[in-house]
Amino acid sequence: AQKVTQAQTEISVVEKEDVTLDCVYETRDTTYYLFWYKQPPSGELVFLIRRNSFDEQNEISGRYSWNFQKSTSSFNFTITASQVVDSAVYFCALSEETSGSRLTFGEGTQLTVNP
Amino acid sequence: KAGVTQTPRYLIKTRGQQVTLSCSPISGHRSVSWYQQTPGQGLQFLFEYFSETQRNKGNFPGRFSGRQFSNSRSEMNVSTLELGDSALYLCASSLVTRPPDTQYFGPGTRLTVL
Numbered sequence: 579a580q581k582v583t584q585a586q587t588e589i590s591v592v593e594k595e596d597v598t599l600d601c602v603y604e605t606r607d608t609t610y611y612l613f614w615y616k617q618p619p620s621g622e623l624v625f626l627i628r629r630n631s632f633d634e635q636n637e638i639s640g641r642y643s644w645n646f647q648k649s650t651s652s653f654n655f656t657i658t659a660s661q662v663v664d665s666a667v668y669f670c671a672l673s674e675e676t677s678g679s680r681l682t683f684g685e686g687t688q689l690t691v692n693p
Numbered sequence: 694k695a696g697v698t699q700t701p702r703y704l705i706k707t708r709g710q711q712v713t714l715s716c717s718p719i720s721g722h723r724s725v726s727w728y729q730q731t732p733g734q735g736l737q738f739l740f741e742y743f744s745e746t747q748r749n750k751g752n753f754p755g756r757f758s759g760r761q762f763s764n765s766r767s768e769m770n771v772s773t774l775e776l777g778d779s780a781l782y783l784c785a786s787s788l789v790t791r792p793p794d795t796q797y798f799g800p801g802t803r804l805t806v807l
Contacts, residue, residue: 611793621781623798630792669736673793679724680749681785681796683736 580605582672584684591660592692599655599687601670607631609675612646612653617667617686629653660691695720697786697799705805711772714802718765718786724748725767726796727759730781739782742767743790771804779806 581604591597603612614626627637629646637644641658657664667688671681698717706712718725726749727739738751742761759769765786771778781803785796 609792613795615798620800621783621803622800623783623785625795625797628795671736675792677793678741678743678749678790679726679787679793679796680738680741680751681726681728681736682738685735 580607580610580672580674580677580682582670582682582684584668584670584687586687587685588688588690590690590692593662594659595691596656596658597660597689597691599657599668599670599689601653601655601684603651603653603670603672605672605674607674607676611673611675613671613673613681614644614653614655615669615671617669619666623669626655657689660689662691662693665689665691697784697797699782699784699799699802701802702800703803703805705807706774707807708774708776710774711770712774712804713768713770714782714784714804716767716769716784716786716799718767718784719797722786722788722797723765724787724790724794724796725761725765726785726787727767727769728783728785729753730783730801731777731779736783739769741790748790774806776806779804 615623667686670684724743726741741749761767785798787794
């Protein structure tokens with residue numbers, strides 16, 4: 579069965595610090611998809627990125643970057659030069675090809691960026 | 694393009710009552726999924742619909758049901774409400790279900806059961 583683990587429950591940083599959110603996953607499928615979502619206090623989950631299991635290329639989008647390593651079953655997310663607006667709960671999620679679009683979420687990491 | 698909309702945004706019910714939540718997907722999206730979010734259990738998958746057919750179901754009791762209409766709008770129903778059903782219910786839509794597509798979430802319906 580699939581599983582996603584986000585070991586960091588809460589992280590607190592000062593503005594402009596870099597921060598990495600860890601995500602480790604388990605799956606028996608060879609084809610799967612990994613996602614990161616952001617949940618601000620308003621509650622809506624905001625999509626950040628989607629990667630498939632065949633694409634291990636790291637990705638950078640502005641201050642955000644993602645490091646996908648199949649060898650360690652990890653999909654970590656780094657925010658460079660954090661800002662107060664980055665404060666939110668971040669969720670890593672997994673979807674297996676055999677399970678359709680069903681997402682299995684990690685427990686989430688509460689990130690607080692202090693001014 | 695308008696995002697996923699959910700109504701109502703807030704609901705207060707008492708134990709034993711039933712409730713219906715509504716979700717309108719992004720225009721053109723044919724798949725709708727529902728999730729329950731609670732502090733204790735986190736985000737859990739309820740069910741997934743595509744073209745009016747339930748394609749996948751999570752591990753929830755039969756009191757939780759749903760349906761999808763021909764215009765892709767979806768409703769979920771919870772009968773005989775229990776205190777533990779208090780949660781944020783999130784709806785998500787995607788273009789397709791297979792291969793797994795990106796799901797876009799609505800703002801949620803916060804249900805409080807007294």
